[in-house]
Amino acid sequence: MIDFGSGRFAPSPTGDLHVGNLRTALASWLDCRSRGAPWLVRFEDLDQAVATVEAGERQLQQLAALGMEPDVQPLWQSRQPDRYTSPIDSLVASGRTYPCYCSRREIREAIAAAVNAPNGPESGLYPGTCAALGSSERARRAQFRPPALRFRSDQPAVDFHDDNFGAQSFMVDDFVIRRNDGVPAYNLVVVVDDNAAAVGSVVRADDLLSSTARQILVGEALGYPVPRYAHVPLVVNADGVRLSKRDRSITLDDLAADGVSAGEVLERLAVSMGVAAVGERPSAADLVDRWGSVHVTGWRNTWPLVAT
Template identity: 50%
Template sequence: MTSAGRFAPSPSGELHVGNLRTAILAWLFAKGSGRDFLLRVEDLDRARSGAEAVQLRDLAAVGVRWDAAVVRQTDRVTLYADAIAQLTAQDRTYECFCTRREIQEAPSAPHSPQGAYPGTCRRLSHAEREIRRATRPAAIRLMADVTEWAVEDQLHGQYRGVVDDFVLRRNDGVTAYNLAVVVDDAAQGIDQVVRGDDLLPSTPRQAYLATLLGLPVPEYAHVPLVVNHDGARLAKRDGAVTLGDLAAVGVSADAVRDLLLGSLGLPAGSLESALPFFEPAKLPRDPWVWKNPVPEMPAR
């Protein structure tokens, strides 16, 4: 199977310039290392009608091209069910009936982060599970046998993070992100994952899960986010931050692409023309502050 990198947006709305910058970086990392570049639409949970078409249009408008047909998670639910069945056969799953509030209020193990699952339902007896099934549908959790796991990241070096009994399938039947992303990357031959560094803390869980499923762990590069002037992650409320909004005030997609390339220390022009100048080791390591090119545009 051909090695590849990817970009995997959720079709919940328009991509903003932070998303587009990450997509450009994922393309540059993939092409700069001789890989194919693939696109996966992560539509299990947050799909909005028409959003996928707009996202694909905007990616193409800034020069991001993909080398195979787009893959959608909703077409792959059988793969996720098979993975959960494999883990269940290994006695590595259990039903969980906890609410989010119960998890937040439960005492955590020492040194665990707020919200880490404390293992409440792991200790239920068969009779207790029968009682709870009658009142609340169960989520499926992984029964982890480690508390932390280390991964290597091209930009961050070794990163060690918490692994708890995380959810594999929610109680509404939707496959959880941490399982789907592992199964999808392996099925597509993705051996390089480039994404925002806000996702770095979840990466040890995913790498650990891949090893349990006998799947390869990809190379990782978690890149800095785009933030607003307050240092918060960029959002639609920060004004003209999507190609549609920027086009409405006279800023073209080519101009946005050149701004994003400039933020990476790369020359303006097509992504192909910037590729020979791309060196991961020279990438900025701090978040990039978005300065609206149309300052009179009011926040929405």
């Protein structure tokens, strides 16, 4: 068994976990348990407008209800905001960043106007408006707006291997690593925190596949080893749309009220992943030896995940 180091589940503590979140957590937990590696929980709570400690504590209880408990105390990003300062400073010092004074609207307009840009207006990629501003123009624009900080990608596309989805290639723009309110941005904090916790195996939902390209670039610029990536499919509703708070009966509390126990939820998740049979009622620990590695081909991804 290859030693990839720790793995993690990194939810935003903004509400109860739903069955899709729980399945992603289970995949990450099984990845770690099957390798004898530590499993960590990290709360991505830097956006203090929506994250709460209460929601995080409830999420830990929901993970525990399915048999998943982290091996060390969970990390709350907001409690150690200074951990991102020195990585950002080193990227600035090495010339890999520039300040961006654009408002959201200016970025939208610049993208729409970038018909001659290599990526065209459909890409939605930041067209580099502020990449080459002179110092006097920066000083002028700073009077109106504090800047965000962008990472200079220096390349149009990033290729990488995903253990489930195979060869990947994504266009990358110069993306924000510190927002203009001073809060470190997602694609920076993920990389810093994974490296600090020796996370070498990133098992997470496939809506983050395209972010992986950006995170690899930041990690390489910081001199970090690139982790192994294994993205897993999202659970979707009957319309094929990823589950969200608009969908009913997808949290453990709601399902319990409908007479569906946590044990039955775990069974449905396990059946959908091809590691249990209907009616078997396995514990999470029962699934570890069946995991081996992640094989997402053939997973059933539409809630309620079992044939009805």
